[in-house]
Amino acid sequence: MRILTYIRQVLDAEESVHIANHAVALENSKLVMDTMDEYGVEEALRLRESGIEAEIVAVAVGPARVQDALRTALAMGADRAIHVETDIRLDAIAVSKVLSQLATQEQATLIFSGGQQADWDSHALAAATAERLQWPQVTWTSALELKGTTLTGKHDADEGSEFFTLELPAVVTTQQGLNEPRYPTLPNIMKSKKKEMRKESLDQFGVTPKLKFVTAEVQVKDRLNKILDGKDAPAAAAQLVDLLRNEARVIA
Amino acid sequence: MILVVVEYANGKVSKSTWEMITAAQDSAKDSGRDASITALVLGSNVAAIAAEVAKAVDQVLVADLPALTQYDPELWSAAVAQIATEGEASLVLIGGSRSGREYSPRVAIKLDAPLLEDVITLKAAGETLTAQRYTYLARVTETIEAAAPIAVVTIKPGVFNPATPKAESAEQFDVDLSLPTPRLKITDKTVERTSRVGLTEAEIVVSGGRGVGSAEGFTQYVEALADQLGAAVGATRAIVDAGWRPYSEQVGQTGKTVQPKTYIAIGISGAVQHLSGMNKSKTIVAINRDAEAPIFKIADYGIVGDVTQLIPAILTELKK
Numbered sequence: 269m270r271i272l273t274y275i276r277q278v279l280d281a282e283e284s285v286h287i288a289n290h291a292v293a294l295e296n297s298k299l300v301m302d303t304m305d306e307y308g309v310e311e312a313l314r315l316r317e318s319g320i321e322a323e324i325v326a327v328a329v330g331p332a333r334v335q336d337a338l339r340t341a342l343a344m345g346a347d348r349a350i351h352v353e354t355d356i357r358l359d360a361i362a363v364s365k366v367l368s369q370l371a372t373q374e375q376a377t378l379i380f381s382g383g384q385q386a387d388w389d390s391h392a393l394a395a396a397t398a399e400r401l402q403w404p405q406v407t408w409t410s411a412l413e414l415k416g417t418t419l420t421g422k423h424d425a426d427e428g429s430e431f432f433t434l435e436l437p438a439v440v441t442t443q444q445g446l447n448e449p450r451y452p453t454l455p456n457i458m459k460s461k462k463k464e465m466r467k468e469s470l471d472q473f474g475v476t477p478k479l480k481f482v483t484a485e486v487q488v489k490d491r492l493n494k495i496l497d498g499k500d501a502p503a504a505a506a507q508l509v510d511l512l513r514n515e516a517r518v519i520a
Numbered sequence: 521m522i523l524v525v526v527e528y529a530n531g532k533v534s535k536s537t538w539e540m541i542t543a544a545q546d547s548a549k550d551s552g553r554d555a556s557i558t559a560l561v562l563g564s565n566v567a568a569i570a571a572e573v574a575k576a577v578d579q580v581l582v583a584d585l586p587a588l589t590q591y592d593p594e595l596w597s598a599a600v601a602q603i604a605t606e607g608e609a610s611l612v613l614i615g616g617s618r619s620g621r622e623y624s625p626r627v628a629i630k631l632d633a634p635l636l637e638d639v640i641t642l643k644a645a646g647e648t649l650t651a652q653r654y655t656y657l658a659r660v661t662e663t664i665e666a667a668a669p670i671a672v673v674t675i676k677p678g679v680f681n682p683a684t685p686k687a688e689s690a691e692q693f694d695v696d697l698s699l700p701t702p703r704l705k706i707t708d709k710t711v712e713r714t715s716r717v718g719l720t721e722a723e724i725v726v727s728g729g730r731g732v733g734s735a736e737g738f739t740q741y742v743e744a745l746a747d748q749l750g751a752a753v754g755a756t757r758a759i760v761d762a763g764w765r766p767y768s769e770q771v772g773q774t775g776k777t778v779q780p781k782t783y784i785a786i787g788i789s790g791a792v793q794h795l796s797g798m799n800k801s802k803t804i805v806a807i808n809r810d811a812e813a814p815i816f817k818i819a820d821y822g823i824v825g826d827v828t829q830l831i832p833a834i835l836t837e838l839k840k
């Protein structure tokens with residue numbers, strides 16, 4: 269079988285956010301593979317290590333720099349990578365048009381994608397891709413097992429979680445808790461440099477963006493920052509309760 | 521026509537539905553668009569839901585079918601797309617719940633429509649829709665635009681004011697649907713219930729992290745303080761993963777987003793993924809023994825000290 273894992277490159281969560289020209293500026297910031305997508309790469313590798321014959325193809329859509337994230341996926345163990353290059357910011361509905369066509373071209377039967385994008389907060393790519401392919405989907409998985417073409421597992425629903433079963437082909441979203449992604453080892457990083465990185469142009473996919481991104485603002489709510497020393501616990505407790513009752517007026 | 525897909529739970533229309541109705545009204549104001557609101561109720565044995573929501577909209581469409589007993593993304597998206605097409609909707613509003621955000625992209629593809637996810641404001645002018653939403657783990661507010669005859673929008677819960685029901689009820693109509701056979705089979709569920717107020721509806725949320733020490737510590741400090749204040753309880757991913765608390769209580773990127781009047785964080789470091797679920801709270805209170813913990817950066821009030829000493833002292837003080 270062939271597994272596609274969709275990869276995004278995002279700002280490291282610990283980095284500061286800066287705005288320039290009405291958008292978040294990423295120059296000179298540390299960029300990493302979206303953690304949510306790492307779980308997908310790891311899960312694909314684990315499926316293969318459990319004895320399933322699979323080729324794992326990492327896919328990314330974006331500017332030249334996203335190749336760094338694809339290289340990380342290759343260094344983790346993915347077999348090859350496809351980079352669809354564009355400098356335009358595309359919404360998830362538009363990207364799903366690329367991913368679904370690649371899935372068909374590559375005859376993939378399983379696609380992994382992160383449950384939520386760490387930068388744009390979108391959840392939409394997996395479901396939109398599944399819809400275009402007329403495949404089923406399962407989102408927010410926290411356990412997966414594949415026997416033949418039957419995928420079973422557990423995923424988070426609105427309240428609590430559900431156990432499911434599903435026949436491939438399917439699109440699956442991944443999240444923290446599904447597994448512990450491995451770190452690329454030095455030999456694997458070296459090996460990954462020889463792996464195939466195929467570049468495609470966006471033109472052939474017939475994509476038109478559905479959304480226009482107008483402005484972005486960093487929102488900082490001014491906080492009071494009245495922080496008390498708690499060495500004398502009863503005194504600090506009395507002072508805090510007094511502040512909450514009489515200054516903030518948030519408790520009775 | 522604006523189509524609002526009704527969310528409900530435990531036999532009652534959810535707060536998110538009343539919020540979507542307000543969002544629908546807001547969006548249409550001075551837009552020159554047809555501002556009539558149609559509510560769509562999908563499910564089985566949902567007559568009471570339809571009757572309840574009829575008090576706040578212009579028309580209710582009801583699909584009360586055994587096939588709709590269990591939510592499924594393929595079923596829900598097929599139903600919503602069919603009704604939106606037949607009713608020539610210009611706008612489809614879906615809840616920003618996990619399920620809403622999971623099936624709405626399918627609706628957008630079926631309708632060849634743009635999808636605006638998890639919006640906090642919504643304005644229409646002619647064919648153009650403008651919305652704001654949070655990005656970068658809720659650190660950035662972004663403005664987006666779409667121009668199309670029909671758009672699909674998910675509404676972030678807890679942002680719009682809930683609409684108030686009127687005295688008279690709108691007319692209700694049963695609808696026929698052609699539905700696919702669901703391919704995702706749900707074999708079992710773990711539903712977590714709590715006797716406390718719902719996390720996303722509470723005015724006060726008391727949350728605990730690894731700093732409470734143990735599952736027992738959570739009960740002794742976090743639950744005790746929550747009960748004293750009539751608050752909901754929340755948890756960090758770290759202690760949900762450790763099995764101290766159920767997933768339904770998790771606040772953050774991969775849990776719930778809360779925006780209470782007061783958020784009290786006990787023994788929580790303030791990782792960005794946690795902050796993204798609570799940083800819009802009106803007043804934030806933090807208790808942590810590490811003065812450098814990032815949670816203090818966004819706190820209005822806080823104490824640097826030990827949970828095991830401070831919470832009992834606070835409880836004593838509150839009972840005075």
Ligand SMILES: Cc1cc2nc3c(=O)[nH]c(=O)nc-3n(C[C@H](O)[C@H](O)[C@H](O)COP(=O)(O)OP(=O)(O)OC[C@H]3O[C@@H](n4cnc5c(N)ncnc54)[C@H](O)[C@@H]3O)c2cc1C
Nearest residue numbers: 283284285487488489657658659792795796799814817818
């Ligand atoms: C004193 C202070 C108060 C802040 N208050 C808020 C707030 O009320 N609401 C809000 O949405 N953002 C708040 N932020 C975060 C803010 O939106 C920007 O992320 C931050 O200002 C980026 O610029 P910086 O260079 O100061 O980076 P830093 O703030 O130094 O960059 C990253 C650090 O900011 C903090 N942080 C990161 N993400 C968030 C977040 N989503 N919410 C809160 N803190 C975060 C974390 O401690 C993180 O380690 C606050 C940041 C600071 C420093």
Ligand SMILES: Cc1cc2nc3c(=O)[nH]c(=O)nc-3n(C[C@H](O)[C@H](O)[C@H](O)COP(=O)(O)OP(=O)(O)OC[C@H]3O[C@@H](n4cnc5c(N)ncnc54)[C@H](O)[C@@H]3O)c2cc1C
Nearest residue numbers: 729730731756757758772773774775787789793794809827
């Ligand atoms: C993709 C992804 C998604 C994630 N999603 C979420 C999410 O939705 N929600 C979430 O919460 N996390 C999430 N996380 C995890 C997050 O990064 C943090 O690991 C987690 O929030 C930390 O939880 P904590 O604050 O309980 O634990 P810690 O970070 O270990 O903090 C414990 C704090 O308790 C304090 N403490 C210890 N003992 C005491 C004491 N006796 N008295 C007072 N203070 C004490 C310590 O000083 C420390 O600050 C996610 C991570 C990733 C990578």
